[in-house]
Amino acid sequence: MNDQPLIAAARERFAPWLIEPMLRNRAIYVKVAIAATMINLFALISSLFTMTVYDRVIPNDASSSLVGLTIGLVIVLIFDFVLRLLRVYFVDVAGANIDHDVGDTLFAKLLALRLDKRKGSTGTLTGLMRELETLRDFFASATLSAIIDVPFILITLSVIAALGGILVLPPLLMIPVVVLAGMLTNPALDRLSAKSLGDGLVKQSVLIETIGSLETVKAIGAGPMQRDRWRKALVKHSHSSLGQRLTASIAVTVANSANTIAYCGIIILGVGLLRDHVITTGALLACSILCGRAIAPLAQIATLLSRLSATRIAYRQINTLMETPDEGPAGEGLMPTKIDGRVEMRNVAFRYPGAPENALNGINLSIAPGERVGFLGRVGSGKSTIARLVLGLYEPQEGVVLIDGADVRQYQPHQIRSFIGAAMQDNVLMAGSVRDNICLARDAGDQDEMLRAAEISGTHRFMGQIVNGYDMRLADRGEGLSGGQRQSISIARALVGNPQILLFDEPSSAMDAQTEADLINRLQPEVAGRTVLLITHRTSLLRLVDRVIVLDQGKIVADGPRDAILQRLSGGKAA
Template structure:
């Protein structure tokens, strides 16, 4: 029901994420329209100047009149120059504003995507963001200029008709030829543009995967395999792009040829009219100049039609992303100032998209405020999945996950996660300084709080020995640091601000025994009185919890006080 209502809301208006920013810049567009109109009017002046010179000045040797006309033409040229610069400036201003607004909306949509609705790899999504430039250029500049210039074709043809009479038939006959060529090429362009975009996204995906995991690729010898994928993607993308460019060149070439035919036709027919004294020499020259002016917007239309296919494909892709359901409730979300820490799962079932079996199956569990619970189980038993559901990263297929008696789907996701300190299994760090990775621009985390959290996690020990300290710039995902150091920073990030709810997923898997023992000793007073979910395979970390839950096959198979469950496990192993 929720997805249907979201889809209906988006379809009620055509691409509101694109149209609304354009409407906000309509004042700028009006300035562009006025400048374009004056430019097109000034374009008539040169042809009229030529006609006047040949018909009036040359026969009468009117040098003084020529000087006056020349001075007037200089002013027109200056105004035309200024107006053309202003048009480019205003179009770029509008384009930059639209690019900013639409880009911000699209990025926010990307961050708010429900993970179970995410489609495509990281490289594919990155490529889609790049397609935003195609939309911006089409709707903000190319289209605007062409639409404004097209009506002046009629004005220019009217002037040709007044000056040369029957000569207007020649450029007029070329108009349907140019438009027809563009329309005939459109189906092929649509097909080739779609294929080219798909091939480009595949190429982007391989590139992002290789760069993002370069160390692993080298270590495991995956270079040849990725090289073959890259070469295959290159060949496929080159072929589709070549076909797209050739198909796009057809209407543009037809437009250029039509312009040449019309121009030459006017000269040929005009000579006959000139001999019969139907038109003057100046009128013939003026008509030949105006012919090019009349058909120039048609060349823009031909270009526009060729780019329309690529834009249509990009729009469909981005629109699909914009229509993907996002996190959070449909109505007003709850923004809690703090959490008590009561967590409850009622008959929760969950299956990852495309997975054959459930990760969690009919799980019912309650955690009291301030209770510290350790989760044990084999790989794939559902421990990390349970943590993700508590964080609201995924929605359960059935049942409900509640924090403080409220369904987590009713909370504003960002606000909820800001009140939960989480250190997930991947320990991904963000490109930037260590300080930024711990503080995350949170107002509540000042320098003293950052150092306090870093001392507890053990980060302060090795940061104090580095020249740049907390201002050390990290590469993507924290490359350059050891696994234990990355874990330490991730734990400091989770502890900063003193959240009431903590979620740790294998927090010491990359640490040696002594470092882990020191961490446990520092964590004990910190986690006292706080709700904690601890996922681990290491029994030493269980000193931090007072209750243990064992999962197997997505179901709870044991739940009780820590010592009682550990004794039961010991007896089971002994047996």
């Protein structure tokens, strides 16, 4: 079966990230629909069995007929049991497929997200990922079965009318009541669902922030402040969730009450019809059984409406994230197999989202292939911002950043970053082994290359003495290692694969003087012939560079040979 025309049509409509996986699983949904149809038809048989027993078997003492009817009913029940299991299985398979596809698409979107367009904290984004469960449960659980059951309300009512005539009136009159209750509560549910989701994301944000920086929270005594924030978030979320649940229960409760009223109405009317010999006892019992079958789908729809509001809000939140622009080019972009390492900035100005002032103003610089440049300046002068722009993590508001004469935005981000070895200031390590953190599943990260990079960075000095060595599992963010050890692993990660451009941002800030001196000695032959951008406050590291650029308030205030610039700085001629 060719899926391309349907998938293309989905792209032209809305939310292709959700519609396309559903279209790919439409064959499974067809099986679910067939199973649900058969289950609904089988449900009519139990009422007809009851009517036949009361009207034919009991008056005529037809035991043999009862045996035959019972055998037939058992066969139907077996088929009904198997079909119900198959329906659950198919629904779960479709749900798992959709969950996998949508989850993978959303995670890929998260990785490709432009940082300047990112909205919300880490906890908020984590909460949005959790909302995938809401979408999956709605589109791939009992929702489809509930929708399929709705048309059978008409069939059930028709059978009641055929058997009991005016006995169809009680369930028929209750249907508008249930539908109206759902329609009236839906607007309030939308508001409460949005509030509940927002409060839940705030609670998630506080939790993730506290867990991610638990050591710092303890060290600086921020526990009471975080606990107060947590309590407030808990109270707000519990109140909004309570309102949402209470409102959602109104339509469900009305549906259940309507079912009881319709059943009682059939019994009351049926007694009069039975006295006048208009219907039989079996017909009355059959109609009372079918009454529940007529109202039950409406109760499911009422429950569905209560979940619809939460699903709609979750969809809007996730779709907003999916519509956020990706980093990199809109098309295929440039994917070079190698680069020379020329870096240029032309009239670059940049301001972080929400910042009152520019981090960079009118930056013009050119770094030749193989040139090693050090960046000096006060805190907040824009040094690290230059590194982020070269990596393409942010886009300048004005000007252009070039690598080998091409705008960084023209390259595929993962491709150009494979040529840049970056050791950033934060030195964040990921959960997993030390080997995983150095090699990052890259093709160039084999055993020998990992050991070479570890020797140069100094990682092997402490990893080689541990029993499980590079297979040692690290906790989140590398907790349990010293700052200097984390820096060593970050430097090794940057060196793996011999990238043409090396970008170091305060690579030795957590190291002692002797460890730093040893690192410099090992790095000097390693950086020869490569383009190096070194950001530091330590002049000792400038042995690795030939040129120094000094920044102040986002502008270049000095640029020249290392020794000449250092002499000017020591003489107080440059700030």
